[in-house]
Amino acid sequence: MSALAQPRHVYDWSPSPCGGLRTTLSGAAVIFRASGALWIEAERMLVVADLHLEKGSAYAARGQMLPPYDTRDTLRRLSTEIAATRPSAVVLLGDTFHDRASEDRLAADDAEQLRTLAGLTRLIWVIGNHDADGPRALPGEVADELNVAGLLLRHEPQAGLQPGEVAGHLHPCAKVTASRGTVRRRCFVTDGERLVVPAFGAFAGGLNVRDPAFCGLFARPPLCGALGTGRVHAVGWRSVVGD
Amino acid sequence: MAEDAGAALPLLPPRFADWFAARGWSARAHQLEMISKGRAGRDALLIAPTGGGKTLAGFLPSLIELAERPKANAPRGIHTLYISPLKALAVDVERNLMAPILQMGLPIVAESRTGDTGLARRQRQRVKPPDILLTTPEQLALFCAWEGARLYFEDLACVIVDEIHAIHASKRGDLLALDLARLQTFAPKMRRVGLSATVDDPDVIRRWLGCAAPELENKVDLVRGPGGAAPIVDMLLAQGRVPWAGHTAQHAMPEVYEAIKQARTALVFVNTRFQAEFAFQELWKMNDDDLPIALHHGSLAAEQRRKVEAAMARGELRAVVCTSTLDLGIDWGDVDLVIQLASPKGASRMVQRIGRANHRLDEPSRALFVPANRFEMLECQAAREAIAENRFDGDAARTGALDVLAQHVMGCACSEPFDLLKFYDEIVTAGPYRDLAWEDFEQVVDFVSTGGYALKTYDRFRRIVKDQEGRWRVRDQATAQRHRMNVGAILSPAVLAVRIAMGKRLTGGRKIGEVEEGYVEMLEPGDTFIFAGQVWSLMAVTGMDVLVRPAMGKDPKMPSWGGSKFALSTFLAKRVRELMFDESHWKVLPNDVREWLEIQKDRSLIVKEEELLLETFPRGKRNFIVCYPFEGRLAHTTLAMLLTRRLERMGAAPLGFVCNDYAVAVWALNPLDGLDFDELFAEDMLGDDLESWLSDSFMMKRAFKGCAIISGLIERRFPGEQQKSGRQVTFSTDLIYDVLRRHQPDHLLLRCAREDAATGLVDVARLGQLLARIKGKIRHAALDHLSPFSVPILLEIGKERTPGAAGEMILAEAESDLIAEAIA
Secondary structure (H helix, E strand, O other): OHHHHHHOOOEEEEEEEOOOOEEEEOOEEEEEEOOOOEEEEOEEEEEEEEEEEEEEHHHHHOOOOOOHHHHHHHHHHHHHHHHOOOOOOOEEEEEEEEOOHHHHOOOOHHHHHHHHHHHOEEEEEEEOOOOOOOOEEEOEEEEEOEEEEEEEOOOEEEOOOOOEEEEEEEOOOEEEEEOOOEEEEEEEOOOOOEEEEEOOOOOOOOEEOHHHOOOOOOOOOOEEEEEOOOOOEEHHHHHEEEE | HHHHHHHHHOOOOHHHHHHHHHOOOOOHHHHHHHHHHHHHOEEEEOOOOOOHHHHHHHHHHHHHHHOOOOOOOOOOOOEEEEOOHHHHHHHHHHHHHHHHHHOOOOOOOOOEOOHHHHHOHHHHHHHHOEEEHHHHHHHHHHOOOOOOEEEEEEEEEEEEEEEHHHOOOHHHHHHHHHHHHHHHHHHHOOOOOOOOOOOOHHHHHHHHHHHOOHHHHHEEEEEEEEOOOOOEEOOOOHHHOOOOOOOOOHHHHHHHHHHHOOOEEEEEOOOHHHHHHHHHHHHHHHOOOOOOEEEOOOOOOOOHHHHHHHHHHHOOOOEEOOHHHOOOOOOOOOOOEEEEOOOOOOOOHHHHHHOOOOOOOOOOEEEEEOOOOOOHHHHHHHHHHHHHHHOOOOOOOOOOOOHHHHHHHHHHHHOOOOOOHHHHHHHEEEEOOOOHHHHHHHHHHHHHHHHOOOOOOOOHHHHHOOOOOOOEEOOOOOHHHHHHHOOOOOOOOOEEEEEEOOOOOEEEEEEEEEHHHHEEEEEEOEEEEEEEEEEEEEEEEEEEEEEEEOOOOOOOOOOOOOOOOOOOOHHHHHHHHHHHHHHHHHOOOOOOHHHHHHHHHHHHOOOOOOOEEEEEEEEEOOEEEOOOOOOOOHHHHHHHHHHHHHHHHHHEEEEEEEEOOEEEEEOOOOOEEEEOHHHOOOOHHHOHHHHHHHHOHHHHHHHHHHHHHHHHOOOOOOOOOOOHHHHOOOOOOHHHHHHHHHOOOHHHHHHHHHHHHHHEEEEHHHHHHHHHHHHHOOEEEEEEEEOOOOHHOOOOOOOOOOOOOOOHHHHHHHHHHHHHHHHH
């Protein structure tokens, strides 16, 4: 990454009382929450990406009987976040469903849970590559992209520098090695201008932030917000390693 | 043995007797006994040391039967099936079997079939089965998952399981036992024959081998081969001293080299791959005579291993430094010395290793123990005495694992429809599953069909379905095909290719070998390490490649998880304790070790075999508690984890711990003298404390992954995960584990994982025995400073890394680095 040659940038971040990481993104105040959700302060907006609901049943349909609990697990965590933050809107940043047939496979009580959430707050479905049709019967608004607080929310990060972009899609993961061992955790990754948020879905896999897919997205060596237990750890680019 | 020849005549047909005579041999008593068991249609277990003509004894009944049977008009199926745990062994036995067949001109076709067998030969074998087929348990499982397996095996008269001692007490053994039960259904008259090295308790193996139907209990007859000469086991005391600590025996290398020089061919056994690399490196440093010394361990490229094996078979090598990869294997007649570097960990394994030297029965095998530290010295001495007394450590009988059963159920459904009741009756005839509860069986079938979830949303995706007659069958051929690709109970850890880094951009060049994932996790870029006999510097790890560059003239960083992956056996541990705590025994020990024991007695305590010595002392700003249970690293690690939790609750503020095979040391901020040690070691620590620790531990996750693969929940060959624009998304079983634990904690696979973790990874049973044994027998020595015994374990502090543990601490450390960076 050519950015490595540039002088080091010192990021402005501080821990927030909820265990998250408070920082600014293209001038907007945001919090990386330990759940993997993004909090946009000015709008009181909660952003979660890549829920991949019904991934388990997608595999089961092909003969691999993964537990059917991923959807309720993901929705339970989302409800907890909503209860904790009381947002004015929740943005589902794409790939909310694992595939186009996912909505049909939803268990009745899981669908009910989604409707309940939509009753509590504004639910905005940003379209992703896995769920290009958006919800069919479930409530909520549908959008391709969303402009809020000077930020542009979309599913897939666009190539080149995109100041103000908030995207998902890549499922970023940071691998950190220290003398006592190695951990690999989902993470936020940002250069202060744009942000890729971690996948929120229970069965969503992770892609190492050192993967070439992240190349060229950032103006400088980015900062990772690695999800720990109940808190987000700020991890510098030099501390993360490839798989 | 000439006296056997007369008695042999009625049993041995003239053609065979002539063959023996022409070679100047006579049939041995156990070979004749095996023939007589065969004629009587009895199952038999032959126990004999290597070199006793054991394999021939197993085959003789079949060869005779095949030679005598009339020509058939129609093609016949397989007569004898030979199963070996090692591919190489199946191929080697095929070669050895061809000698008598060709020399007697017997009309018998014998062929091997392994994962390496070419497609053409495999297909021919399916259409036109050989009379004798030599194969592996995994291939047999694959056979049993074929359509038409029943027809293929209906003529089977005999199945021979070789090296049975090395396989029965494992998941591979579970799977093989189930397949034997299946074969018995296909061919009710099939005879079972087992070949085993000397074991502590043959009855355990007899019960595994035999058909467990109640009316056939103990049907397996025991046949014992000749005892063979007792091995000569010496201890190498390099420079007349034994080091305090360490695992490499570096101090002894010049003498080891001398021993190799004196021998015709030596096998140098070590316990880990690191040790193998290290010893190999050391030996070559002093190899002024240019002796052909080679290296053999599981991380080397298969091709390289085969080269070494071939050179060995041709008698071109003077020594091979090897790990357990050569514990079993084909016979090399030239080996006349076995050297064990560092401790043997168990008497049986050691006897097996010593058996690799000198395959002639009448001459004793020679072995040399090279202890790397004082505790190991005691262990070597205890092992020597056990071997001299012909005593072994035994494998306890296993209860068959349910993940293996799930794989078998799926395999059978791929082969032909099954009736639930009849199938259950068949399964409980497999030794390890004799006590299988009907409820568990039903749960397994439900798991195979829909995943076994309380939430019943997968009924429309069933992998096996009921047909109109109420029998279960696989839902379609594609599902069957995918199952067949994933058969077997061998779990290979994720391996990475080691490649030479090319150019500035570090692309992967020539492949030098493979390493397990865990091995690399211990290293950071820039670290130097030895691999394939050279020093390398780690450049980067990318995807599935470890990129390295030669690091000439640099000292390799010796990774220090030097202990063995084998735990010290219970049997040997007890003998070490007896040896240590019985002063009359000390006279056989070298001077410095005896002095060490005497100072220990003087400064601290020497306790009785059944007691537990526990020392507390301050050191630096910390307070130490050290105990010496001798129960092996696994049980000790678990104990240390649980002790730490309790000390935390008792307000001692524990900071860390270190374990080896012999001792546990925990250090804390606050003084420990006043604690109630009986309470600290109370047995109830195996209750809630264990559960809550275990369910969060990486060991459970690791065990779960294994069960998920074996049971077929996830596939080794994972077709699904979308590779978006060629990127690799890692979908880890940890995610499945976490979700399942939260939503269905009593799921079948979590049960399996818990059992595996409790036995294989944390040794709960052994810890339980320890806690029961020492109840009320803790002898506490409150000391002012450290004791002689505690030195070796304290020297290990800071050398040990615990992979997978302390995730939050690692992240916190990375964060403080970042803060430091920002402040700087």
